Amino acid sequence: MLKSVGLAGRVELELRSGAQARGMVRGGGAPLGDARVRLLDAAGNVVATARTGLDGAYAFSDQGTGAYTSSRPSHRPGRPRGACRAGARSTARAGARRGALGRLSYCHLGRLCVFFRGRVFPPLRIPGSQMIVPMGSRMSEVELPPLFCPLESAIHPRVRKVEKRAEEWIRNSGMCATEEEKAWVIATHSADFYARFAPGADDDRLLATALWVYWGFGFDDARCDSGPLSTRPAQFNELACRVQRACESETATGEDRYIGALQDILRRFRSLATPTQVTRFTHAHRAWLSGVAWQVGNQALGRMPGLDDFLTMRALAAGGYPTMAMLEIANGAEVPDRDLYRPAVRALTEMAVMVASLDNDQHSLRKELTRDQTDQNIYAVLMRERDLSLQQAVEAATGLRDRILLRFLHLHDRVRPTAGQELATYLQGLRYGIRGNNEWGQRVPRYLSLGHWPDAMEDAALTWAEEPSDTRPGPLEGAPGIAWWWDEDLA
Amino acid sequence: MLKSVGLAGRVELELRSGAQARGMVRGGGAPLGDARVRLLDAAGNVVATARTGLDGAYAFSDQGTGAYTSSRPSHRPGRPRGACRAGARSTARAGARRGALGRLSYCHLGRLCVFFRGRVFPPLRIPGSQMIVPMGSRMSEVELPPLFCPLESAIHPRVRKVEKRAEEWIRNSGMCATEEEKAWVIATHSADFYARFAPGADDDRLLATALWVYWGFGFDDARCDSGPLSTRPAQFNELACRVQRACESETATGEDRYIGALQDILRRFRSLATPTQVTRFTHAHRAWLSGVAWQVGNQALGRMPGLDDFLTMRALAAGGYPTMAMLEIANGAEVPDRDLYRPAVRALTEMAVMVASLDNDQHSLRKELTRDQTDQNIYAVLMRERDLSLQQAVEAATGLRDRILLRFLHLHDRVRPTAGQELATYLQGLRYGIRGNNEWGQRVPRYLSLGHWPDAMEDAALTWAEEPSDTRPGPLEGAPGIAWWWDEDLA
Structure with a gap:
């Protein structure tokens, strides 16, 4: 008896103050351009959006000791949104199908949550980060054995x-x-x-x-x-x-x-x-x-x-x-x-x-x-x-x-x-x-x-x-x- | 046998996002003008300062979903530093001697810590706030009984x-x-x-x-x-x-x-x-x-x-x-x-x-x-x-x-x-x-x-x-x- 289940993915990582979050969206092993990535505050408001460049990369950075403001600047995909202070740098890499929606949610000082929805092939990996939660990633089916x-x-x-x-x-x-x-x-x-x-x-x-x-x-x-x-x-x-x-x-x-x-x-x-x-x-x-x-x-x-x-x-x-x-x-x-x-x-x-x-x-x-x-x-x-x-x-x-x-x-x-x-x-x-x-x-x-x-x-x-x-x-x-x-x- | 101890005071209060912190510094029952109050970020940096007005009042407010920026605007004592969004309003009252140094420390989103140093007569009270820690206040002596x-x-x-x-x-x-x-x-x-x-x-x-x-x-x-x-x-x-x-x-x-x-x-x-x-x-x-x-x-x-x-x-x-x-x-x-x-x-x-x-x-x-x-x-x-x-x-x-x-x-x-x-x-x-x-x-x-x-x-x-x-x-x-x-x- 086998069961099938669906799965939505989520990644959260801890960033030190002044950190920068950069990601690369990949699908089937190749970089995906023009994928949307959103930055959310703790209440779920979109505070920034980005699209991946041809190389699949996107980036956000916070702004010092405060946090993301509620402004929604448009900026070029794949480029940091503000000056990057000295501090941790984390790079996110994820496999995702073309057009997958990523969500980056800023929760509180020094903390960044990254949500991915869509068909992301496992596993999500964010190398070089102290705190990583590469959750399950998206897949259509899994077989549960008796x-x-x-x-x-x-x-x-x-x-x-x-x-x-x-x-x-x-x-x-x-x-x-x-x-x-x-x-x-x-x-x-x-x-x-x-x-x-x-x-x-x-x-x-x-x-x-x-x-x-x-x-x-x-x-x-x-x-x-x-x-x-x-x-x-x-x-x-x-x-x-x-x-x-x-x-x-x-x-x-x-x-x-x-x-x-x-x-x-x-x-x-x-x-x-x-x-x-x-x-x-x-x-x-x-x-x-x-x-x-x-x-x-x-x-x-x-x-x-x-x-x-x-x-x-x-x-x-x-x-x-x-x-x-x-x-x-x-x-x-x-x-x-x-x-x-x-x-x-x-x-x-x-x-x-x-x-x-x-x-x-x-x-x-x-x-x-x-x-x-x-x-x-x-x-x-x-x-x-x-x-x-x-x-x-x-x-x-x-x-x-x-x-x-x-x-x-x-x-x-x-x-x-x-x-x-x-x-x-x-x-x-x-x-x-x-x-x-x-x-x-x-x-x-x-x-x-x-x-x-x-x-x-x-x-x-x-x-x-x-x-x-x-x-x-x-x-x-x-x-x-x-x-x-x-x-x-x-x- | 009696012992004497010194005491430094601290107040912390939880504010909802968009809240405003207003305080009144009082000493010996009367409002104290021209007392310095500082706003600190979590790392202890001064991000804003205020002086009490003749009525002993001072005020800070945060700026939406973000937090205090690292700018240090000078603003008139007793007046809010920015527009106050809808949200909780908390009023801090404390008795303090003339010239007492108060510290307001912003810790993370929705949280504000208020430190007082100096001779503040007990107890510190911050009415109308959901989270209150009116700590001990300052006094020069206390007698501990056997x-x-x-x-x-x-x-x-x-x-x-x-x-x-x-x-x-x-x-x-x-x-x-x-x-x-x-x-x-x-x-x-x-x-x-x-x-x-x-x-x-x-x-x-x-x-x-x-x-x-x-x-x-x-x-x-x-x-x-x-x-x-x-x-x-x-x-x-x-x-x-x-x-x-x-x-x-x-x-x-x-x-x-x-x-x-x-x-x-x-x-x-x-x-x-x-x-x-x-x-x-x-x-x-x-x-x-x-x-x-x-x-x-x-x-x-x-x-x-x-x-x-x-x-x-x-x-x-x-x-x-x-x-x-x-x-x-x-x-x-x-x-x-x-x-x-x-x-x-x-x-x-x-x-x-x-x-x-x-x-x-x-x-x-x-x-x-x-x-x-x-x-x-x-x-x-x-x-x-x-x-x-x-x-x-x-x-x-x-x-x-x-x-x-x-x-x-x-x-x-x-x-x-x-x-x-x-x-x-x-x-x-x-x-x-x-x-x-x-x-x-x-x-x-x-x-x-x-x-x-x-x-x-x-x-x-x-x-x-x-x-x-x-x-x-x-x-x-x-x-x-x-x-x-x-x-x-x-x-």
Whole structure:
């Protein structure tokens, strides 16, 4: 089963004050003349335009410590618009089809965003710049391979009943500002999602944990990925700490509409779970927010992380840690500290979260590309770091994801036989989670529904890969931060 | 015993694009004419100057979506420099002595920083602005009362020996870029500090935990409070996640010179402590970094938090949570989960951290004011929120700190009799910590030494308050986030 997706490109780069931005538009390997390039201010106003010369080149420069004025001088293509002060010089090169529209957006002092729309062949490269985000570039098609996922599939028998209760809660929670937002939160089908993680939970526990998933998606969409704070790290850091306080303090107050809803969820946790389970969840919750804060910072800077950083960031920002921490709450089983924090079990948790996070990058690729929503995914990272096309990056990402899953399976089989009952329940939850995340992610309107309002959940049959695409053992190349997962002595 | 400190004032406010900044300089209640006001760009260049008119007024406005140009027009005092576009209008009022120098610094699009130097009577107020940081204003003297601290005092018998080993480590760690930085890290006397928290630790455990304190101060000074990242939240968020990864992954790499040193400390922890103790430390470490990220965001925005937010932020950012989490590592005693995460014990930990954090605000006030280093302290918060003078704010801060300490003592006495051995050791560590932090903080060159190079540690006799300054029970007014500490049912 192959899927096709479209892609719009964007490049952002950080310039020191006084820098000059020069670009060359290329298509199919050759310079393209007479391509339009626009310079925008932070509000999206066109403040300057240029056309590429016969050599494909264009240039803009800022004007000292201020920024672009709102004047719109006409100037000759390929020539700097003003005097260039001493400072960084960056040259942008991009392959683009003839007539492609480029957008250069000046955001704030020392920062320049370059947007390209049109059919630009990958990858965009801006050599010589300190901050580069050569995002995905435009291409008409990419083939997404089926996933290798030899793990048990299960779903809670009363999932529909719990889902109804969850939808009722969402409608009354006050966290959604509009009917549309509410519809999209409901369309995450988070009850279906978590019913696959914890198929044996009692109804109230499944409801409470599913509510957090609904809440997390709503918060993520409104505040992290695409809301007004998504590129404002200073404001996001404050909100993150207030949200975290709402988890940890019953008496905390907060103006944000998501905070009251979260406090209601935490009240449910405290009434159902042990203080240890709730505390573990709050620790994981903070880890999630720290990853989102990193991502928001990257978005603000227009910066694409390298693979090693990205893997750390993505596993945090995808919300997998609080999701897995809720396994104990849903199942009512408290894993002893000495088990949960053993290096081998820590590694299993981290690997399960990482696989699920990378799988979500695949699930959401189509939507993100269509909406030009975010560039921070494994494909963009690999395209840049290894100079790959999107199709090549999809294959590379699948390979490294499979290698992590194989290591998970191997280590799991070593740990499980001697695990006590609570740990065994937890490990089974990790397995259900990896599988369930995929069953849900390949059907959910959140990722598949591209219109203004969500479609109904698909009930499509799923196709799985029979074999892993890459079986090489050992740590992944270029990812020292997770190399310890392959430590032979892990116990 | 009373101390005198000097204070330089600063005001920052957020302006929407197109906004106009108008100010009135007042001294002793009357408008001051002919006072100089300067407008600076982010690099500190003077881009415009003004003098107040007879009515004390001055004004600047930006010029549309761009910013201030580098031209230096002379214009009549008290009159706007350019046309004022539709947008926010903010009026600044400040009391200042005749001839005081005000600095208005334009930082980036939509942001304006106003600095005042001179004898400005508190508080600075900028009504009608969305973002206001009426910092401390200038005054010649403030009286800092002695602290109420009826807790046991102790110090590790081999502290000097351990301190020598720590200094040797610092010299070889590579984390300090200059001899001066090294001297200031050593002058934190962190071994003396932690020897008071854990007087019964074995030497290697005291060394390892003290090393983290040295590291934390060095990192805080170089990266958080006053380094180049101190007002760059996007960059800081990334560094914070990398630093945290260095705690959690043995195989992580990182370019920052503080990261390698941290990994060495964590290796020591892993060899000395249980996986549970190390994990608890890493959770606390992330909490610390999240608080610093909040503070960095505030600094970037020129924003002063309200009391409720500040208390949460300060307790996190001061580093008290990882410091207290190390008690278990130093003492070799692992508190069972069911004890450590009981609401009553969580509250005791939080209260101990809060008291120590507020005490550090007092210890560092003199240095911070002299260096104009940061405005994010309890005094500035109370001055703004309650419209107090600095002296009144010092008294209010002491009162609320004493009320928290009294609640700590009360709850401690209820929990201690039934505590198991590990919990009892931990609770005693919290008590030693509150006391030891003060014994150290009132003598350490970090806070007392105002020159370019640190002086030797003072061996001054300390004076303590006999009685708390405020004995009112119940939650603090205006601080709902910590109100639950006073819950009568806390168990």
